[in-house]
Amino acid sequence: MPQTPEPFDLSSYIPYRLAVAAERTSAALARRYREEFGISVAEWRVLVHVSDAGAVSIRDIHQRVHLEKSKVSRAASRLEEAGYLIKEVNGQDRRLLALRLTDKGQDLMAQLLPIAQAFQTQLKQLLDSQLEAFDSALQVLMEDDL
Amino acid sequence: MPQTPEPFDLSSYIPYRLAVAAERTSAALARRYREEFGISVAEWRVLVHVSDAGAVSIRDIHQRVHLEKSKVSRAASRLEEAGYLIKEVNGQDRRLLALRLTDKGQDLMAQLLPIAQAFQTQLKQLLDSQLEAFDSALQVLMEDDL
DNA sequence: CAGTATTCGTTGCACTTGCAACGGTGTCAA
């Protein structure tokens, strides 16, 4: 019996499908604001959290938005250099930073958020009846031990 | 009316959820063979396609497994250097390469494939009743224009 | 044919990434 190296169908392999779908989705979103605003995905996540939560530390962002702390640090530095946010030292604990949006940063978010919302709406329409199951599947993959 | 910068919940944002789920899944899989076999995700995809399709070109792999051609080229070079595959020139069209697994490469796949299959099984069990909808949602995200 | 255009895989380059290590700061117990 020849040991056929049992064919493996990558295109039905969940980690692969997930990676491709995520990459396409991120790329589609990035297209919508990278060229116009020069914002990367990492910077986008930092902006969202700072915009939402006010004065946050690098560590806060790291924990909340699933980014390496060095990635957060560098994204924040780029955003600071671009004038979208400022870094202050936290008075309570001087190891911590307190990141805040500048006016320019708030203007930026006022432009970015509608784009992001529209994309979310588009995706929801696309997924339609599968949305609910899709979402709870993602929840499992985001939280369970793998 | 103060223009509240309408809160944006990143944790319910599909591109974000998808990215996190994909990253966790890929990381979990990579853990299972990176340390033991020293194989990256790109190399894994190349291996799978070469293992499946026999003598393939860089371009074939590029189109089939969603990898930049330079990424494929470099992954293939690493795999060649590690002795898992060989590059021959295609006799019909000498611009093309024909990648093939070596015996060592086939041995490697014989070890990797069961691990990959087991992980797929684990994921299917985890997703369970949502699996079908999840899969067709991924199909949409992989194929439709976004 | 000759000459141009196209395709293939590689590579140079600038940039990003992950990881470990670092200095600066705070905590806690002796």
Added chain:
DNA sequence: TTGACACCGTTGCAAGTGCAACGAATACTG
């Protein structure tokens, strides 16, 4: 108070990445 320890953000470094440009090979066109 002092010393050991833990935590924060940054950075050095090696490796990986995307993109454009390249030489080699082939296809096309007149």
